[in-house]
Amino acid sequence: MSLRQRLTQLAGRLQEPQKVARFQRLCGVEALPRRSAGPAAAQGEDEKAEAPLARGVRRREPQLGASAGPQPPGGGRNQCPAKPGGRGAPNGVRNGLASELGPASPRRVGALRRNSLTDEEGELAHVSNWPLYYLFCLGTELGNELFYILFFPFWIWNLDALVGRRLVVIWVLVMYLGQCTKDVIRWPRPASPPVVKLEVFYNSEYSMPSTHAMSGTAIPIAMVLLTYGRWQYPLIYGLILIPCWCSLVCLSRIYMGMHSILDIIAGFLYTILILIIFYPFVDLIDNFNQTHKYAPLIIIGLHLALGIFSFTLDTWSTSRGDTAEILGSGAGIACGSHVTYNMGLILDPSLDILPLARPPITMTLCGKAILRILIGMVFVLIVRDIMKKITIPLACKIFNIPCDDVRKARQHMEVELPYRYITYGMVGFSITFFVPYIFFFIGIS
Numbered sequence: 001m002s003l004r005q006r007l008t009q010l011a012g013r014l015q016e017p018q019k020v021a022r023f024q025r026l027c028g029v030e031a032l033p034r035r036s037a038g039p040a041a042a043q044g045e046d047e048k049a050e051a052p053l054a055r056g057v058r059r060r061e062p063q064l065g066a067s068a069g070p071q072p073p074g075g076g077r078n079q080c081p082a083k084p085g086g087r088g089a090p091n092g093v094r095n096g097l098a099s100e101l102g103p104a105s106p107r108r109v110g111a112l113r114r115n116s117l118t119d120e121e122g123e124l125a126h127v128s129n130w131p132l133y134y135l136f137c138l139g140t141e142l143g144n145e146l147f148y149i150l151f152f153p154f155w156i157w158n159l160d161a162l163v164g165r166r167l168v169v170i171w172v173l174v175m176y177l178g179q180c181t182k183d184v185i186r187w188p189r190p191a192s193p194p195v196v197k198l199e200v201f202y203n204s205e206y207s208m209p210s211t212h213a214m215s216g217t218a219i220p221i222a223m224v225l226l227t228y229g230r231w232q233y234p235l236i237y238g239l240i241l242i243p244c245w246c247s248l249v250c251l252s253r254i255y256m257g258m259h260s261i262l263d264i265i266a267g268f269l270y271t272i273l274i275l276i277i278f279y280p281f282v283d284l285i286d287n288f289n290q291t292h293k294y295a296p297l298i299i300i301g302l303h304l305a306l307g308i309f310s311f312t313l314d315t316w317s318t319s320r321g322d323t324a325e326i327l328g329s330g331a332g333i334a335c336g337s338h339v340t341y342n343m344g345l346i347l348d349p350s351l352d353i354l355p356l357a358r359p360p361i362t363m364t365l366c367g368k369a370i371l372r373i374l375i376g377m378v379f380v381l382i383v384r385d386i387m388k389k390i391t392i393p394l395a396c397k398i399f400n401i402p403c404d405d406v407r408k409a410r411q412h413m414e415v416e417l418p419y420r421y422i423t424y425g426m427v428g429f430s431i432t433f434f435v436p437y438i439f440f441f442i443g444i445s
Contacts, residue, residue, distance in 0.1 A: 014262035015187075021194035023254050027136075028129030031196045125196045132255070139252030140199065142245070143212035145325075149380070150373075151219075152333070153431050157376055157439070158369045160356075162348045163226045165289075165337050165432070166282050167219065172330035174218040174274055178211040178267065179323045180310050185209075190260050199256040205319040210259045213267030214274075216249025221275060232355045289334040290341040299338075300425075303331040307421055311413045321410070324420035331421075332428020339433045345440055346432075368444050375444075376435040383430045387423040395419060 001009075013019075024030075127133050141147050148171075155164030187208035197203065224238035250268065253259040289295050310323045340346050349356060359365060392415060396403035399414040410416045439445040 011262055014265065015260045017190040017192075017195045017260065019261055020190045020254055020257060020259075021196070024196055024257065027132050027255055028127055029133075029196055029198065029255070030126040030128070031193065032124050032126065125198060135248070136252035136255040139216075139248040140212065140256055142249050142252075143215045144201075148329075149427075150377070153376055153380065153435075154373065156333075156431060157372045157435065160227070160230070161337075161346045161432075162286070163223070163230070165333065166226055166286050167222055168330055168333050168428075169282055169285050169289075170218055170222045170275070170279070171215065172326055173278055174214050174271055175211055175326045176306060176310070176323060177274060178209055178214045178270065179319050179326070181209060181270070182206040182211070182319060183310070187263075190257060192257065195257040197257045199258055202258065202319075205322075207259055207263050209267035209270050210250070210253050210263040211267065212253050213246075213250045213259070213264045214271045217246050217268050217271040218275065220245040221271075222279075225275075225279065230354055230356060232357050286337075290337055295338050296335045299331050299334045303327040304421065307417055311417055320413070321416050321420050324417050325424045328421040328424035329428040332425035332430075333432050334428075335425075336429040336432030336434075340436055343437075345436050345445070371444055372439060375438065375442075376431070379435055379438065380427055380430050383434075384423060384427050387426050388419065391419045391422050 152164055152168055152171075155161075155167060182205060185208045186206050189203060189205075189207045220238075220242045224235075224242060227233070228235060228238055246268070250264045253264060254261065289299060292298070304327075307324045307327045310327075311320050337346075392406060392409065393403055395401070395415040395418045396409050399412070401409050401412050401415055403409050410419065436445060
């Protein structure tokens with residue numbers, strides 16, 4: 001057998017959904033059994049099952065439908081609803097339920113999370129190891145919008161604006177290439193059953209490579225590369241951070257049933273390749289964004305062109321909107337840093353004083369940091385909400401698209417691209433210009 005055949009065989013084994021399901025069972029995740037009883041019988045059975053638990057457990061209405069079967073007696077006590085999201089895998093793979101049910105200790109019911117664009121919910125499953133569940137929920141959140149909208153501003157406002165800006169440059173590059181590669185390769189998500197889909201928030205996207213794995217690899221590695229030598233700290237801290245962060249994010253995607261082992265490995269290796277090729281240019285890109293006379297025009301035009309190109313790769317999915325959001329955020333942060341630099345609001349430390357020493361932790365320092373985060377995030381969220389209310393109806397009106405159902409309207413490129421790009425462009429611009437200007441004005445910069 002040739003080397004190529006062996007690699008192909010290995011890749012096929014790593015892509016098997018059975019391996020994902022085996023890892024889930026090892027971590028204490030079991031699907032509820034699917035029954036053939038009708039809705040009325042199932043509802044009656046659920047009510048009987050929940051009756052003995054009425055005093056100790058808050059009652060939950062039975063979830064009947066394609067993605068979750070009737071609950072077994074006593075099953076309502078340890079069900080872990082998933083995080084909902086996409087409309088199902090683009091190749092038509094349907095979210096089902098496994099046929100076997102393993103032991104699980106009775107625990108409380110988790111909360112559902114809905115995607116504003118879809119109605120699909122993940123499967124109800126028995127979870128016997130709740131510490132692992134919450135640990136991997138944290139890991140998967142390290143690749144979601146909530147984390148990004150807190151993480152990058154925190155770096156720019158409180159730690160080191162230069163490192164924050166360059167982290168964004170790397171993040172935009174890695175995520176854009178990852179999202180576009182998904183739409184070119186078009187591999188489906190792991191089949192369910194046997195996999196239990198604990199999260200379906202990104203289920204309408206393709207699977208290869210895992211952009212969560214790419215982000216979870218790029219951010220910690222880039223943080224260490226950008227800060228070591230610039231700040232005084234032992235290198236061992238960075239060498240511990242990288243594998244812990246990366247493995248937590250990568251394993252969480254297998255645990256959630258969203259990626260095969262091959263997707264994760266490919267995402268990790270793809271990111272390493274991107275960093276090897278493009279990291280030497282990050283300093284040049286950041287300096288260009290700040291100092292070149294026509295940088296804002298070039299940045300906006302380039303990011304917009306990349307967004308239009310990505311929208312032509314495949315039919316609608318949440319991937320297209322996420323790509324526009326990433327590009328808009330990157331463009332806004334770059335343009336904001338250009339204006340801030342030319343106004344002298346944020347000046348990077350001179351190279352003569354490097355490496356920087358950690359300032360002493362005082363009540364004043366912590367108070368200002370907390371105040372900057374609170375004021376900044378309130379302003380950013382207000383800007384995002386205002387721009388969302390303006391851009392969607394405006395785009396619908398300009399392109400003559402019905403706006404009665406916002407979810408359907410956003411599936412049109414003419415609505416989703418300008419909405420995401422303009423809204424998150426303004427969010428990024430606020431992070432690097434408006435908010436620092438507010439800090440300067442009230443004296444907490």
